[in-house]
Amino acid sequence: MIERLAQDARIAYRQLAETTPAKKTQALKAVAQAIRMDTKKIIAANAHDMDAGRKAGMSKAMLDRLELNEKRVAAMARSIDDIAKLPDPVGRKLASFKRPNGLVIERISVPLGVIGIIYESRPNVTADAGTLCLKSGNAVILRCGSDSFHSSSAIAVCMQKGLKSAGLPLAAIQLVPSTERALVGEMLTATGLIDVIIPRGGKSLTERVRRESRVPTLLHLDGNCHTYIHAKADPKMALKVLLNAKMRRTGICGATETLLIDKAALSLLPKIADALIAEGCELRGDAAARKMDRRIKPATDEDWVTEYLDAILAIKTVGGVKEAIAHINRYGSHHTEAIITRDKKAAAQFLKEVDSAIVLHNASTQFADGGEFGFGAEIGISTGRLHARGPVGVEQLTTYKYVVKGNGQIRPK
Amino acid sequence: MIERLAQDARIAYRQLAETTPAKKTQALKAVAQAIRMDTKKIIAANAHDMDAGRKAGMSKAMLDRLELNEKRVAAMARSIDDIAKLPDPVGRKLASFKRPNGLVIERISVPLGVIGIIYESRPNVTADAGTLCLKSGNAVILRCGSDSFHSSSAIAVCMQKGLKSAGLPLAAIQLVPSTERALVGEMLTATGLIDVIIPRGGKSLTERVRRESRVPTLLHLDGNCHTYIHAKADPKMALKVLLNAKMRRTGICGATETLLIDKAALSLLPKIADALIAEGCELRGDAAARKMDRRIKPATDEDWVTEYLDAILAIKTVGGVKEAIAHINRYGSHHTEAIITRDKKAAAQFLKEVDSAIVLHNASTQFADGGEFGFGAEIGISTGRLHARGPVGVEQLTTYKYVVKGNGQIRPK
Numbered sequence: 021m022i023e024r025l026a027q028d029a030r031i032a033y034r035q036l037a038e039t040t041p042a043k044k045t046q047a048l049k050a051v052a053q054a055i056r057m058d059t060k061k062i063i064a065a066n067a068h069d070m071d072a073g074r075k076a077g078m079s080k081a082m083l084d085r086l087e088l089n090e091k092r093v094a095a096m097a098r099s100i101d102d103i104a105k106l107p108d109p110v111g112r113k114l115a116s117f118k119r120p121n122g123l124v125i126e127r128i129s130v131p132l133g134v135i136g137i138i139y140e141s142r143p144n145v146t147a148d149a150g151t152l153c154l155k156s157g158n159a160v161i162l163r164c165g166s167d168s169f170h171s172s173s174a175i176a177v178c179m180q181k182g183l184k185s186a187g188l189p190l191a192a193i194q195l196v197p198s199t200e201r202a203l204v205g206e207m208l209t210a211t212g213l214i215d216v217i218i219p220r221g222g223k224s225l226t227e228r229v230r231r232e233s234r235v236p237t238l239l240h241l242d243g244n245c246h247t248y249i250h251a252k253a254d255p256k257m258a259l260k261v262l263l264n265a266k267m268r269r270t271g272i273c274g275a276t277e278t279l280l281i282d283k284a285a286l287s288l289l290p291k292i293a294d295a296l297i298a299e300g301c302e303l304r305g306d307a308a309a310r311k312m313d314r315r316i317k318p319a320t321d322e323d324w325v326t327e328y329l330d331a332i333l334a335i336k337t338v339g340g341v342k343e344a345i346a347h348i349n350r351y352g353s354h355h356t357e358a359i360i361t362r363d364k365k366a367a368a369q370f371l372k373e374v375d376s377a378i379v380l381h382n383a384s385t386q387f388a389d390g391g392e393f394g395f396g397a398e399i400g401i402s403t404g405r406l407h408a409r410g411p412v413g414v415e416q417l418t419t420y421k422y423v424v425k426g427n428g429q430i431r432p433k
Numbered sequence: 434m435i436e437r438l439a440q441d442a443r444i445a446y447r448q449l450a451e452t453t454p455a456k457k458t459q460a461l462k463a464v465a466q467a468i469r470m471d472t473k474k475i476i477a478a479n480a481h482d483m484d485a486g487r488k489a490g491m492s493k494a495m496l497d498r499l500e501l502n503e504k505r506v507a508a509m510a511r512s513i514d515d516i517a518k519l520p521d522p523v524g525r526k527l528a529s530f531k532r533p534n535g536l537v538i539e540r541i542s543v544p545l546g547v548i549g550i551i552y553e554s555r556p557n558v559t560a561d562a563g564t565l566c567l568k569s570g571n572a573v574i575l576r577c578g579s580d581s582f583h584s585s586s587a588i589a590v591c592m593q594k595g596l597k598s599a600g601l602p603l604a605a606i607q608l609v610p611s612t613e614r615a616l617v618g619e620m621l622t623a624t625g626l627i628d629v630i631i632p633r634g635g636k637s638l639t640e641r642v643r644r645e646s647r648v649p650t651l652l653h654l655d656g657n658c659h660t661y662i663h664a665k666a667d668p669k670m671a672l673k674v675l676l677n678a679k680m681r682r683t684g685i686c687g688a689t690e691t692l693l694i695d696k697a698a699l700s701l702l703p704k705i706a707d708a709l710i711a712e713g714c715e716l717r718g719d720a721a722a723r724k725m726d727r728r729i730k731p732a733t734d735e736d737w738v739t740e741y742l743d744a745i746l747a748i749k750t751v752g753g754v755k756e757a758i759a760h761i762n763r764y765g766s767h768h769t770e771a772i773i774t775r776d777k778k779a780a781a782q783f784l785k786e787v788d789s790a791i792v793l794h795n796a797s798t799q800f801a802d803g804g805e806f807g808f809g810a811e812i813g814i815s816t817g818r819l820h821a822r823g824p825v826g827v828e829q830l831t832t833y834k835y836v837v838k839g840n841g842q843i844r845p846k
Contacts, residue, residue: 034762037786117807123796125806130788132818211643215818230624234644236819257841264843349447371836373450375543383536383839392844393538393835394530405545405628405832406649407820419818422806423784426796428670430677431805 021198022206025161026213028191029134033159035189036131041108043186048104048151051182052097055147058178059093065174066143073167081271086141086168096147096175099397103151106396109414110157124425129418131157133215136207137399138163138229140221143171148397149220150179150193156417159192161214163207165221166199173197208233218412220400238408238416240400242327243273243355245385248344248370250361251284257382258285258360259292264384265358267299271329273401274356274388278324278334280344286312286337296333305335324351341366345373352376355403356388377402377409434611435619438574439626441604442547446572448602449544454521456599461517461564464595465510468560471591472506478587479556486580494684499554501584509557509588512810513564519809522827523570537838542831544570546628549620550812551576551642553634556584561810562633563592563606569830572605574627576620578634579612586610621646631825633813651821651829653813655740656686656768658798661757661783663774664697670795671698671773672705677797678771680712684742686814687769687801691737691747693757699725699750709746718748737764754779758786765789768816769801790815790822 036044055062066088073083088096115127135158139145146162153160164172176195183190196203207214208229217237219229229237247265249258265276281289289312293303297315304319316335323334324347338344341359348357358380359370367381378388388410390398395413402408408416449457468475479501486496501509528540548571552558559575566573577585589608596603609616620627621642630650632642642650660678662671678689694702702725706716710728717732729748736747737760751757754772761770771793772783780794791801801823803811808826815821821829 034786034788037788119805119807123800133788231647236649236817238819254841261841261843268844268846373447375447375450375546376834378835378837380837381839383837383842384844386844387536387837387842389844392532392536394532404649406651407832409832410835419820419822421789422791422823424791424793424796424800426794428667428674429796429800430674431681431797431799431802433681 021196022161022203022210023213025194025196026134026210029159029161029194030213032189032191033131033134036157036159036192039188041110043188044108044154044157045104047182047186047188048100048155050185051151051179052100052104054178054181055093055097055100055175058174059090062093062171062174063088063090065170068170069143069168078167082141086143086171088143088171092144096144100147100151102396103155103414106155106414109155109418114420121429122427123429126423127420128423130421132417132419134159134161134213135417136161136163136210136214136217136235138204138207138217138219138221138225140165140225141167143168143175145220146172146175146195147179149399150176152397152399152414152417154192156414158417161194161196161207163196163204164199169199204228205232208235211235218399237404238400238402238412239404240273241403242353243275243388243401243403244278244325244327244351244353245274245276245355245388246278246280246348246352246357247276247385248280248338248357248359249282249285249288250341250359250363250366251282252363252366253285253288253360254362255288258288259295261358261360261382261384262292263295263299265386266296266333267301267331268384268386270331272386274386275329276333276358276385277326277328278336278351280336280338280347281309282344283308283337283339289313289335299331301331301333303333303335306337308337309335327353341369345370349375353403355401356380356385358383358385434609435574435616435623436626438607438609439547439623442572442574442607443626445602445604446544446547449570449572449605452601454523456601457521457567457570458517460595460599460601461513461568463598464564464592465513465517467591467594468506468510468513468588471587472503475506475584475587475591476501476503478583481583482556482581491580495554499556499581499584501556505557509560513560515809516564516568516827519568519827522568522831527833534842535840536842539836540833541836543834545830545832547572547574547626548830549574549576549623549627549630549648551617551620551630551632551634551638553578553638554580556581556588558633559585559588559608560592562812563589565810565812565827565830567605569827571830574607574609574620576609576617577612582612617641618645621648624648631812650817651813651815651825652817653686654816655766656688656801656814656816657691657738657740657764657766658687658689658768658801659691659693659761659765659770660689660798661693661751661770661772662695662698662701663754663772663776663779664695665776665779666698666701666773667775668701671701672708674771674773674795674797675705676708676712678799679709679746680714680744681797681799683744685799687799688742689746689771689798690739690741691749691764693749693751693760694722695757696721696750696752702726702748712744714744714746716746716748719750721750722748740766754782758783762788766816768814769793769798771796771798
């Protein structure tokens with residue numbers, strides 16, 4: 021089945037290459053409109069999924085991810101309108117140079133090709149991923165989890181309506197019409213048919229993709245993020261930023277999981293602990309931190325590598341910026357890290373030597389987000405090193421080609 | 434063994450992050466100087482490899498690839514001096530934007546990390562790959578073929594001298610000190626230890642890497658390149674450019690393998706055949722081509738997908754630019770293709786819709802080369818779509834990170 025879908029997708033992708041940005045915009049607006057018109061149908065389909073989820077004993081957090089209501093459907097449509105308004109990411113001149121022999125070489129952005137997206141329970145990924153791929157001229161094969169199959173199918177119908185109304189090929193956005201597990205394996209081995217695989221989901225999905233995929237991937241592994249309070253941090257700013265970085269939302273990948281606190285800033289710890297405990301956060305620290313505040317439980321080495329995605333904070337004391345950098349590069353997941361300091365030199369060293377996709381000075385790690393970066397919606401945060409690091413928006417869903425213009429140049433022997 | 438090498442490489446890579454561009458330049462110049470000083474030793478080591486090659490019955494073409502003489506060693510050193518002179522590819526500001534909340538976000542180029550390069554008989558890859566990686570701030574593990582082990586080891590000694598004289602870590606460039614085959618497998622599964630694998634060699638090596646690698650790769654697959662002579666081609670230019678594209682060097686990946694000739698340009702074929710046959714090229718064509726010139730042998734479908742790397746040219750007649758594009762996108766390898774025409778509209782369509790890393794108008798496909806693009810030396814030509822397409826030079830050996838500067842911003846709920 022995947023082979024057939026992928027062949028149709030490839031034809032659609034070639035047809036998209038011949039279309040105009042205006043057509044894509046028209047289709048995207050029509051998708052948003054169709055979602056608004058079909059709000060009731062989408063919510064009804066979602067009710068099926070929610071029922072099945074409740075019967076299967078799905079956790080409250082999972083049910084919350086799965087749920088669609090009028091507000092969420094409206095937000096989905098609005099997000100598509102925003103994507104429609106973004107500048108077209110295809111055909112940008114990324115570089116241009118003239119060679120001594122007169123050849124003019126241009127590096128031009130082009131779509132990646134046929135993208136396979138494998139995701140789990142959030143049905144809004146169907147709309148986000150489908151429309152981000154269309155905006156960037158890619159054809160996409162969406163493979164949703166069985167949990168959200170009814171919801172995703174209802175959303176996919178709206179995308180088909182949008183494509184049709186703009187005269188674009190329906191195979192530009194296809195939802196795999198089955199949740200059979202073996203189909204994921206087929207996608208991961210579809211070399212030459214699917215150009216890029218992007219998983220969106222929990223650790224077990226990402227690990228499976230990393231292990232099995234023969235197709236190049238853009239991976240989003242875990243976000244074990246750090247905030248480092250330097251000796252010369254502004255105490256008020258440190259408290260405010262850390263509180264936001266940890267507690268604004270604990271379940272997102274940009275949430276801080278470990279606080280690195282400078283020995284020279286340890287006196288700030290009791291106040292920080294007060295604020296975090298008041299918000300229901302559990303604290304686990306090393307000996308020096310626990311000496312400052314006995315409400316802090318003992319941490320083990322396991323805590324330094326754990327992405328809690330929960331109201332738990334690990335606290336490690338460090339002797340300076342060099343030690344903070346070494347800890348992050350050793351135990352972190354190369355996602356997002358922040359330093360809080362008034363010392364510009366320490367900040368510069370941290371920003372340069374911390375080897376993560378996003379490094380921040382005096383700001384919350386929760387800014388690790390395509391929307392906050394101004395990219396519009398995002399398909400994920402890449403923790404890989406090739407192609408894209410950090411938020412993957414429409415620009416990151418393109419690659420480039422070289423266009424070379426001559427007047428009969430030949431290469432000397 | 435690979436684990437130990439990779440751990441040392443990672444430490445070296447962190448140390449390189451703290452060094453200056455000037456130190457890297459100093460080391461590179463010292464490597465070139467050491468190669469010049471050691472010319473005799475390198476040629477003597479190469480003589481061992483050549484002897485073994487002859488005894489093993491290596492082909493003439495393979496022996497030619499393996500051979501080092503004074504001229505080639507001098508060229509190797511010169512190439513390193515050229516790499517030393519390139520602008521530093523690390524720390525470039527690729528983008529910069531200010532958000533409404535005052536955050537300033539910069540996209541800054543950084544090294545890829547620890548790179549593993551697996552190559553075959555050309556010993557000069559040792560010098561090129563080692564120094565390109567150093568220039569771009571990466572640590573590299575070089576795994577040469579057993580054919581060139583003595584030559585590569587002698588070159589590696591010179592790289593160690595260069596690193597030492599500039600005070601840079603010796604583990605920044607390591608040659609795997611064994612040619613045991615199992616070590617390639619160890620490299621391909623060194624997830625988390627090696628960041629990127631780049632194979633340089635024949636099809637069987639590349640296919641093995643594609644199949645087995647758990648580490649992200651930059652692949653150079655085959656170059657089944659096309660030259661399309663359009664109805665409105667300048668006849669003289671068409672002849673001159675095609676002859677160069679096919680015959681300048683037949684063994685490189687940018688050599689044209691298939692001529693697409695427009696029905697309306699078929700009358701040019703006898704003269705083209707004269708010139709190619711005079712240079713010893715075998716011609717294989719479809720019925721329409723053979724009708725024009727009986728010296729052309731019949732082609733089969735196999736010919737459309739074959740990278741000959743030899744003095745053989747497949748000839749396919751097409752009914753226009755649309756058919757030429759469709760043939761290339763179906764049978765080609767997405768490497769390099771050229772159109773010869775005076776018709777700007779046809780050229781624009783070809784350049785836009787041919788889905789290859791490099792597309793040329795009125796120029797030879799043999800320009801598919803990092804040096805010809807002005808990148809200095811190259812590590813290969815990527816036919817993948819992620820990260821780098823076309824020549825992989827020092828810029829393509831970098832990735833980026835986001836550096837975000839704030840003054841206490843927190844993300845709203």
